[in-house]
Amino acid sequence: MPVRWLTPSPILCVERFGSFDEFRPNDVLGRINSTPLHSEPISVSRSVLALPDCLLVMQRSFARRMEGNLGAGRGVGLVVPLAFHATMNGSEVGDTTIGVIRGQAPADVVERHANTYLMLRFGSDMRNRGWADFDDGIELFRLAPGKMLALRSAILDMFCLASDCRDLRQFELLSGHIQETLIAGLDSVFVQDSVRQALPGSFDRHRKLVERLDELVAVAGEADLYSSSLAQTLGVSVRTLQTAVQHVCGVSLHQHLRSKRMWSVRKLLVKGSPLLTVTAAAHANGFWHMSDFARCYGKAYGEMPSETLARARGF
Missing domain, CATH: 2.60.120.10 (Jelly Rolls)
Incomplete structure (x- = not known):
């Protein structure tokens, strides 16, 4: 736009x-x-x-x-x-x-x-x-060009959402996650693959750091998973945490955290609570771009989130 x-x-x-x-x-x-x-x-x-x-x-x-x-x-x-x-x-x-x-x-x-x-x-x-x-x-x-296009698309989506939104409170609840999406896009275009330069023997150290990260995520709750605050709590730089996750899990830090939040959405949907909506479950876990959320959910679980919720309710 x-x-x-x-x-x-x-x-x-x-x-x-x-x-x-x-x-x-x-x-x-x-x-x-x-x-x-x-x-x-x-x-x-x-x-x-x-x-x-x-x-x-x-x-x-x-x-x-x-x-x-x-x-x-x-x-x-x-x-x-x-x-x-x-x-x-x-x-x-x-x-x-x-x-x-x-x-x-x-x-x-x-x-x-x-x-x-x-x-x-x-x-x-x-x-x-x-x-x-x-x-x-x-x-x-x-x-x-491909990385630049992806970053541009994310930026335009943020402005379109802000232009269409009339609920200030709802936007405030999602704004931290919108900012994290922007930071993830900048990380993806700027940060080079540092795993290739990882020191010999560093895998075990990185594995222990990822274990600490996952323990922290389990306690903190999936809705507030911001890369900078997690790194600060773990006492390392964001770059070190990025490298550890990439080395151990084979995905970026942002992808790793997104999968945690996605799983949290799925746990809500399979309960099939009568008043729950897909949008509410997604927003509760920091997903603000609903079409992108549905696409990623379908890729991860082989069905649309609405199908998960309908099956849980016996429809």
Whole structure:
């Protein structure tokens, strides 16, 4: 869905500007001066979505030159292209290039036509995940088109959900899991396979760490499985926990935790409680994208969640 089609909701703020005089820069990644490249009227659409520890601003821009300092006063910032081509500090930046910004960095950007992109700022520094561990400055990451497409789809799904949602309380309950989906998408495009570099003899150590993780999950409950908090409780970096799960289980940390939450949904459905719905069971375990949930559930268990619930009720 193009950003200009998004509509405001109790969750999503939508701004539109029809002239350069009306346009107000958004300082999610610092203040930067814009100069239009053409004299004709501009059209800018911008949607703002707040999650527990990050602010997302999706924008369709206009032909312009931007000069100044990009950066986040705290945490780390990203620019994720949706439909994008520009030059930044003399380098070509296209649809498969993500910019990661830490601290303040000078930027001279030329957009020769309207672009659509996401500006994102995390409140935490996101260090020790394997992709934002550098010092101050701007790092450009060029990604495989398939991985970029998957990340874009997840981002657009988040904004569409926020645009359609009218229940603020429901969104607040799911917002942490929506943010975790975003982090999972960034991990998938940035984090390299570290199992190949694992030290000889590390499998037993990784196996014990995964056992501790599974014990913690069993106590914590599947609804609140966030990678950063789990790693902190276990006293390791997220990157170490990612490597251990990949080494022992052959899947990513996010996939491993999702399977735990999926099993929790199934346990609810097989009980067949009279007032239970599939949506309620999914939401209770942090699944917010219902079509993706149904697809993954069917792949895991060979039937749709509605079929599990109907069989449990004897239908």
